[in-house]
Amino acid sequence: MDKAYYFLLSAFGISAIGNWLQQIAVPVIIFNKTGSAYQMATLYGVTFIPWIIFTIYGGVLADKMRKTKIIYWGYFASLFFSFFLIFELSQSQIHMILVYMASFLLSSVEPLTHPAFNSLIPQVVEEKKLSQVNSWIEGVDNTLSLVGPMIAGTLILIVSPIYLLWFNALSFLLAGLLALRIPDQSVITKKSNSIWKDISTGFSAARKNKVVWTGSLLFLITNFAINLYQANLAFFVLHTLHGSSATYGLIISSIGLGALVGVLIAPRVISRISAGKIIANATLLAGLATIGIYFTTNFTIIATFLALTGVFGNLNVVAYFTLRQRVVEKNLLGRVVSVTRTISYVSIPIGAFLGGFLVEKNISLFVIILIAGLLRVFAGIIGYCSPLNREQHAIKNK
Secondary structure (H helix, E strand, O other): OOHHHHHHHHHHHHHHHHHHHHHHHHHHHHHHHHHHHHHHHHHHHHHHHHHHHHHHHHHHHHHHHOOHHHHHHHHHHHHHHHHHHHHHHOOOOOHHHHHHHHHHHHHHHHHHHHHHHHHHHHHHHHHHHHHHHHHHHEEEEEHHHHHHHHHHHHHHHHHHHHHHHHHHHHHHHHHHHHOOOOOOOOOOOOOOOOHHHHHHHHHHHHHHHHHHHHHHHHHHHHHHHHHHHOOOOHHHHHHHHHHHHHHHHHHHHHHHHHHHHHHHHHHHHHOOOOHHHHHHHHHHHHHHHHHOOOOOOOOHHHHHHHHHHHHHHHHHHHHHHHHHHHHHHHHHHHHHHHHHHHHHHHHHHHHHHHHHHHHOOOOOOHHHHHHHHHHHHHHHHHOOHHHHHHHOOOOOOO
16 A cells, blocks of 8 residues: 555544544533533534435546545635634624534535545555455544544543634644645546436446445445434433443443444455455344343443444445445446445434434333344345345455
């Protein structure tokens, strides 16, 4: 792997640190200024909407423009929008409409740049190293999900949360400068007359590849199931199980720890077992681990089951990303990434909304978790009976 990859990974890592600080700081600032849990929850929804709207366009851009250009301009745009957010949150009396607008704009950048980032990886990494590189990238993300909340929480005790947002802005600047150093040999398709034609081409390419298409549908079901209960996990621990905030923190960390283990073992597993088989079987095993939570109130056992879902979940992610990068033509990869990601993400807000609705209707979270586990098992069975389980190619890492 050459310097291009290390510049790419460094840019990703630095911006990811900033993003984690922002994710912790913004809700704290809003709660301190408004005292409203509703505003915090609404902001979460606002920041997620761009993933559904813009990801598909990001795929078209990735195949039509220089990928590095999309990435570094994305970081610089994020820098600009972060200034807007900092300005609004620094006011003594904040206007939530403007905060929503700033957050929406800032959250709109990553869906537009993610396909370029994902489709640039095969250009700067040898095919035999793809699973290892995808594991490293997911490992960075999951390590931050493990330690990020602790670091941000500690910093907030020392400095004002607004300073964390300034660090986030700095991270975008540094990431953009690093991205400028990445040489780009992108395969760019000829411009067509209609963006809808480009989207249709990406959709057709994804649909044509039965393995890639089935994988995206499995993630659609899985994401719906996970968000049935994950959005209410704090309520489950603190209210249903009468746990403490510290207990909740440890349980969240267990998910991050499991996810980190998953990405660490992924290259070895993928080198021995085909990616399709991993996706099908890991989905099934994650479902069984989720069902296990239904039968216990012991925090240690619950944390263990959640850690296992993290292990199997990230095995899925690394295997699918690697499979998709390997089998999709490079000039179509950006659009296929955007199509499959959009499909898998559509169910997330639906699952979160339905889970919250069921809790409001006094449906036990144990029952909701059981339903989620059964859905994941169902998805695994579909995968087991699908072309995924017949995908034979294992990636040898030398």
